[in-house]
Amino acid sequence: MNLAIALWLSQDAVTNGAIYALIALALVVVFTVTRVIFVPQGEFISYAALSLATLQSGKVPGTIYVLIGGGIIVAVLDGLAALRRRSLKSLPESTLLNIALPLAIAAAARWSASRPDDLLLQVVVTIAIVMPLGPMLYRLAFQPLANASVLVLLVIAVAAHYVLTGLGLVFFGGEGLRARMFPALQFQVGVLTISGQSIGVIVTALVLIVLLALVFGRTTYGKALRATAINRVGARLVGISSEFSGRLSFALAALIGAVSGILVAPITTIYYDTGFMISLKGFVGAIIGGMTSYPLAALGSLAVGFLESYSSFWASAFKESIVFTLIIPVLLWRSLATRRSEEEDDS
Amino acid sequence: MNMLEARGFGVSYGKVSVVRDAHLQISAGQIVAVIGPNGAGKTSLLSALIGLASAHGSIVYEGGNVADLSVEARVRRGMCLVPERRELFGDMPVEDNLRLGAFSRPRRGGEAAEDLAAVYARFPQLRERRAQLARTLSGGERQMLALGRALMARPKLLMLDEPSLGLAPRIVRDIFHVIADLRRTGVSILLVEQNARAALQIADYGYVLEMGEIVLEGPAAEVAANPRVINTYLGLAARAQ
Ligand SMILES: Nc1ncnc2c1ncn2[C@@H]1O[C@H](COP(=O)(O)OP(=O)(O)O)[C@@H](O)[C@H]1O
Ligand SMILES: [Mg+2]
Numbered sequence: 103m104n105l106a107i108a109l110w111l112s113q114d115a116v117t118n119g120a121i122y123a124l125i126a127l128a129l130v131v132v133f134t135v136t137r138v139i140f141v142p143q144g145e146f147i148s149y150a151a152l153s154l155a156t157l158q159s160g161k162v163p164g165t166i167y168v169l170i171g172g173g174i175i176v177a178v179l180d181g182l183a184a185l186r187r188r189s190l191k192s193l194p195e196s197t198l199l200n201i202a203l204p205l206a207i208a209a210a211a212r213w214s215a216s217r218p219d220d221l222l223l224q225v226v227v228t229i230a231i232v233m234p235l236g237p238m239l240y241r242l243a244f245q246p247l248a249n250a251s252v253l254v255l256l257v258i259a260v261a262a263h264y265v266l267t268g269l270g271l272v273f274f275g276g277e278g279l280r281a282r283m284f285p286a287l288q289f290q291v292g293v294l295t296i297s298g299q300s301i302g303v304i305v306t307a308l309v310l311i312v313l314l315a316l317v318f319g320r321t322t323y324g325k326a327l328r329a330t331a332i333n334r335v336g337a338r339l340v341g342i343s344s345e346f347s348g349r350l351s352f353a354l355a356a357l358i359g360a361v362s363g364i365l366v367a368p369i370t371t372i373y374y375d376t377g378f379m380i381s382l383k384g385f386v387g388a389i390i391g392g393m394t395s396y397p398l399a400a401l402g403s404l405a406v407g408f409l410e411s412y413s414s415f416w417a418s419a420f421k422e423s424i425v426f427t428l429i430i431p432v433l434l435w436r437s438l439a440t441r442r443s444e445e446e447d448d449s
Numbered sequence: 450m451n452m453l454e455a456r457g458f459g460v461s462y463g464k465v466s467v468v469r470d471a472h473l474q475i476s477a478g479q480i481v482a483v484i485g486p487n488g489a490g491k492t493s494l495l496s497a498l499i500g501l502a503s504a505h506g507s508i509v510y511e512g513g514n515v516a517d518l519s520v521e522a523r524v525r526r527g528m529c530l531v532p533e534r535r536e537l538f539g540d541m542p543v544e545d546n547l548r549l550g551a552f553s554r555p556r557r558g559g560e561a562a563e564d565l566a567a568v569y570a571r572f573p574q575l576r577e578r579r580a581q582l583a584r585t586l587s588g589g590e591r592q593m594l595a596l597g598r599a600l601m602a603r604p605k606l607l608m609l610d611e612p613s614l615g616l617a618p619r620i621v622r623d624i625f626h627v628i629a630d631l632r633r634t635g636v637s638i639l640l641v642e643q644n645a646r647a648a649l650q651i652a653d654y655g656y657v658l659e660m661g662e663i664v665l666e667g668p669a670a671e672v673a674a675n676p677r678v679i680n681t682y683l684g685l686a687a688r689a690q
Contacts, residue, residue: 187517322549322552322556325541325545325548325549326549326552328538328540328541329538329541329549332538332539332540332541333537333538333539335501335532335534335536336535336536336537336538337538337549338501338520338521338524339499339501339520339524339529339532339536340524340549340550340551340552340553340598340602341521341525341552341553342521342549342552343519343520343521346521
């Protein structure tokens with residue numbers, strides 16, 4: 103290996119690591135707030151990447167039907183719950199959010215499909231399609247059982263993963279799609295050619311991470327999410343409902359998934375199940391952070407990026423196994439560390 | 450006027466019933482004390498009134514039944530619990546804990562800032578520690594923070610679960626002083642205590658809860674004068690505990 107290759111591998115590592123870090127952060131948000139180990143996170147990536155590529159080919163992506171269908175089911179459930187409570191106050195809002203909004207997004211998607219060169223519009227529409235799927239998924243799959251054990255929630259998450267992957271296969275088929283490159287720019291730094299795609303990925307990831315930090319550190323809603331993560335009972339006692347925190351954390355996760363999907367869409371060919379592999383690597387990063395620490399999760403994800411990149415050079419056939427084998431020592435180390443911190447925990 | 454009235458009120462965990470057929474009433478602006486030994490069901494009673502534990506029977510609050518409402522909905526209507534375990538946000542600064550106390554109220558104007566200043570005026574120690582993480586506070590400060598956080602919600606009915614638990618006598622006096630002072634601002638208070646003497650001193654009305662049942666009730670002075678109460682809760686034996 104010479105310097106040029108090492109630099110090139112590192113560029114690859116940081117680019118992928120940035121995506122894994124985003125995913126890891128989403129997983130940590132969802133886990134700390136709702137205790138859900140969010141297996142379906144990867145589907146947001148696939149959905150966003152495939153939606154973007156489909157829009158670019160001038161067609162309306164099938165994810166829009168997932169959005170409309172999901173919205174109808176949520177609206178019906180909300181309606182039934184309102185009838186049971188004999189109070190129809192919440193109905194207009196639910197209808198607007200779950201029926202009118204998806205239809206408006208569908209209209210925007212049609213418009214975007216007719217303008218295959220408008221990249222900005224495609225990106226906005228893609229996010230608009232994928233992000234509401236997060237709160238919908240929470241409402242349908244997790245809210246009814248929000249107090250169940252972590253294991254039950256995990257089982258639901260796995261089931262949701264299969265359903266969403268299945269829907270992805272139905273609407274996008276088994277073939278892979280690749281989005282067009284974002285406007286290409288390239289730099290030459292010494293022996294290394296830095297691609298505009300990599301810079302775009304890294305800068306976007308950094309911006310999103312800083313934004314998240316601001317949301318959690320400065321805004322009332324962000325603090326409310328953290329409060330739920332720190333002390334669920336305390337949060338309820340000041341009026342932060344678990345339902346509210348759950349939907350908000352899933353919305354953030356879906357937003358992060360959508361952005362990650364848009365970032366990877368021009369770099370790799372995405373199949374209906376590619377997002378799952380990407381999110382598994384983010385999961386390794388999140389586990390390194392004990393599913394609770396944001397900085398450790400981000401660093402862990404970066405480490406996963408490097409491990410993957412360099413092992414693809416030395417032992418490319420085993421690169422996935424090497425990354426996933428990393429989970430074992432990490433879990434061992436975490437289980438020792440966790441036991442210690444649980445003993446201290448008494449607030 | 451009644452602030453709160455619970456009728457045929459029971460609490461159970463699964464099949465185990467820990468409070469049975471209680472009838473409890475709090476008039477507006479009153480302090481009502483519930484005393485009783487460890488394990489009598491006092492904490493369960495409060496948890497069920499705020500909606501954390503499952504209850505049966507009716508809970509009429511400000512004229513409406515709230516038994517089917519979520520905890521958050523009850524909090525929005527002005528019910529507020531300072532729990533036995535305090536349930537602070539340990540990894541957040543004191544000031545964030547306080548600000549989140551106002552989460553259930555509409556966020557407009559400077560009301561929250563005014564309330565924050567009022568809490569700091571009441572508990573100057575919290576102002577000194579406002580940037581400190583809540584979990585680094587002493588027991589007394591944690592109780593002040595829990596009370597302050599509750600006050601940020603501008604509660605109409607404040608329920609306090611053993612506010613004196615584990616505190617030094619001087620701090621207990623301060624806390625009870627604050628509680629008595631709160632009544633003057635029009636807050637109704639349901640006070641649960643093992644420290645029966647201090648509780649009955651500031652209360653208007655008292656209940657004695659034993660083994661999940663209300664065995665005695667009456668104006669606080671009468672309860673405090675009851676021979677059985679004197680023997681069990683106020684006598685030398687009780688003080689030695
Ligand atoms: N979460 C729970 N699950 C099952 N039993 C409980 C639970 N909490 C309290 N108990 C039981 O209910 C009874 C009353 O407890 P508690 O309400 O804490 O009494 P107090 O506050 O008066 O000390 C006790 O016997 C206790 O063991
Ligand atoms: Mg108790």
